[in-house]
Amino acid sequence: MNIIIALAYLLSSILFILGLRNLSSPETARRGNQLAMSAMLIAIIVTLTKNEILDFTYIIIGLIIGSAIGAIIARKIQMTAVPQMVALFNGLGGGASALVALAEYNRLAGELRIDVIISMVVSLFIGAITFTGSLVAFGKLQGLVRSAPVVFKGGRLLNILLFTLFLAMGIIVIINPANSTVLLIILAIALILGILFVMPIGGADMPVVISTLNSCSGLAAAATGFVLSNNILIICGALVGASGFILTRIMCKAMNRSIANIIFGSVGTISVNNNDNSKRRVINYTEEDASMMLEAAQTVIIIPGYGLAVAQAQFALQELVTMLISKGINVRYAIHPVAGRMPGHMNVLLAEANVSYDLLFDLGDINDDFRHTDVALVVGANDVVNPSARADAESPLYGMPILNADQARSVIICKRSLSPGFSGVDNELFYQKKTLMIFGDAKESINKMIKLLKT
Amino acid sequence: MTEALLVSVYVFVLAIFVGFETITKVPPLLHTPLMSGTNAISGITLVGALISVGAGHSTLSTVLGLLAVIIATINVVGGFMVTDRMLEMFKKGKKKN
Numbered sequence A: 001m002n003i004i005i006a007l008a009y010l011l012s013s014i015l016f017i018l019g020l021r022n023l024s025s026p027e028t029a030r031r032g033n034q035l036a037m038s039a040m041l042i043a044i045i046v047t048l049t050k051n052e053i054l055d056f057t058y059i060i061i062g063l064i065i066g067s068a069i070g071a072i073i074a075r076k077i078q079m080t081a082v083p084q085m086v087a088l089f090n091g092l093g094g095g096a097s098a099l100v101a102l103a104e105y106n107r108l109a110g111e112l113r114i115d116v117i118i119s120m121v122v123s124l125f126i127g128a129i130t131f132t133g134s135l136v137a138f139g140k141l142q143g144l145v146r147s148a149p150v151v152f153k154g155g156r157l158l159n160i161l162l163f164t165l166f167l168a169m170g171i172i173v174i175i176n177p178a179n180s181t182v183l184l185i186i187l188a189i190a191l192i193l194g195i196l197f198v199m200p201i202g203g204a205d206m207p208v209v210i211s212t213l214n215s216c217s218g219l220a221a222a223a224t225g226f227v228l229s230n231n232i233l234i235i236c237g238a239l240v241g242a243s244g245f246i247l248t249r250i251m252c253k254a255m256n257r258s259i260a261n262i263i264f265g266s267v268g269t270i271s272v273n274n275n276d277n278s279k280r281r282v283i284n285y286t287e288e289d290a291s292m293m294l295e296a297a298q299t300v301i302i303i304p305g306y307g308l309a310v311a312q313a314q315f316a317l318q319e320l321v322t323m324l325i326s327k328g329i330n331v332r333y334a335i336h337p338v339a340g341r342m343p344g345h346m347n348v349l350l351a352e353a354n355v356s357y358d359l360l361f362d363l364g365d366i367n368d369d370f371r372h373t374d375v376a377l378v379v380g381a382n383d384v385v386n387p388s389a390r391a392d393a394e395s396p397l398y399g400m401p402i403l404n405a406d407q408a409r410s411v412i413i414c415k416r417s418l419s420p421g422f423s424g425v426d427n428e429l430f431y432q433k434k435t436l437m438i439f440g441d442a443k444e445s446i447n448k449m450i451k452l453l454k455t
Numbered sequence B: 001m002t003e004a005l006l007v008s009v010y011v012f013v014l015a016i017f018v019g020f021e022t023i024t025k026v027p028p029l030l031h032t033p034l035m036s037g038t039n040a041i042s043g044i045t046l047v048g049a050l051i052s053v054g055a056g057h058s059t060l061s062t063v064l065g066l067l068a069v070i071i072a073t074i075n076v077v078g079g080f081m082v083t084d085r086m087l088e089m090f091k092k093g094k095k096k097n
Helices: A002-022 A029-048 A057-076 A079-108 A114-142 A155-175 A180-198 A203-228 A231-255 A259-265 A287-296 A306-310 A314-326 A345-352 A363-372 A442-454 B002-023 B028-054 B059-089
Strands: A299-304 A330-335 A360-362 A375-379 A410-415 A435-439
Touching: A002 A029, A002 A231, A002 B002, A002 B028, A029 B028, A029 B059, A057 B028, A057 B059, A079 A114, A079 A180, A079 A203, A079 A345, A079 B028, A079 B059, A114 A155, A114 A180, A114 A203, A155 A180, A203 A231, A203 A259, A203 B002, A203 B028, A231 A259, A231 B002, A231 B028, A287 A375, A287 A410, A287 A435, A287 A442, A299 A314, A299 A345, A299 A363, A306 A314, A306 A345, A314 A330, A314 A345, A314 A442, A330 A345, A330 A363, A345 B028, A345 B059, A360 A363, A360 B028, A410 A442, B028 B059
Parallel strands: A299 A330, A299 A375, A330 A360, A375 A410, A410 A435
Antiparallel strands: none
């Protein structure tokens, strides 16, 4: 029986890996996700045949309640809110791992091998940090908690102290596994650390935070796998841990920050001195100017930012794009890696608005084309087109890869106001001669352009 | 005992390499579905939760296990379903020219 279970877990692992492999192309991605689903189903069913399981009542109750809640959330959630949903689910995954560690501690009490107790401590610690950290991230993204960095004096010192305390408690419980109070202290430390880690991180850095927490939820599951000597948990946990790590690295690169810098830097609290800002004037253009310019163009690249989604203008934008394409104009979208609030978020928002994915281009694939482009249309984006990231070594954005909108022959920017982006840095591009600023609600502006282009 | 542990460590390390190789091939276009999908996969801890609650060891273990089953199931079901919803939206347009 045990051999059959082990082989079924192997099959399940293979299906998980094949599922992830299928995510390498949008054509096969949906099948990939379905493969992963079937892998999960196999793992669950096989587990239920284990002879350790004596009572199915609570299992059935738990599965029904969990499935119902999960299904409702997944159906109701708006695509703009996917980042906070992923944050919340990360937290639940981490929390579940911590709970399993506690339950197993209680079940196996007295006969704990050293490797099992170490795994328990790790699983409990990472799981609990992921839990509270994710809840804070969820709160920030949902607007329940102030999204600006919350920093207090001595915060870093407190983190170090708590971490040292954790190490000490960890050693005590490893030496004397019967001491359950110490395990609860570890739990408390981890819960507090999770909050302290995420509170000082600003809204703009949330893509990095979610990716890191994603990685942590995987590692917590892997640690639980070591507690239970269960390979399927170890394999899946490792896969998720690796995935989250890669995404964290990509996001850090896209923002030109190190993970240490994000955790300890708390950008957004620094107020940048925009000394000459008040004296500079931009010329306020109208939708008429913009639509004429678009109509005369042969090539247009659109740069959407999160402001587009805030204004719910993606559907109007797609209507505009369809119209331009039907006029024979070459229109493409340029997507910055941090457009949106989690990795790849903007692509999902545009896919929802029926933008076909072959119009969506990554920064690396399209950036050289701007110099041959007639119009760059920037909607609700700011920092990702700020040329100071390229040229001005003084700028906090310096070194961040940006979309070279300023190299296009002309630039149209739809924006609410001149206010700076997340970074707090003024944008040189707004003041250039070839730039047409159109202030106002992005959706209204685009709808006006559509009307003008129709006539 | 220790041999089993060693095998687990092997499995863990090799799986991380497989993860790296596989995930680097996922294009940025699909990073959000990737994350919500892997998020659902991390709900595999549900397997552990099932054992904890089903073993019926003590009330405490059962309560902790039940809680774990509920939240891990939310993670799994919600994660996979929302990923499916997203991937359904990714469509290729008819290419002109």
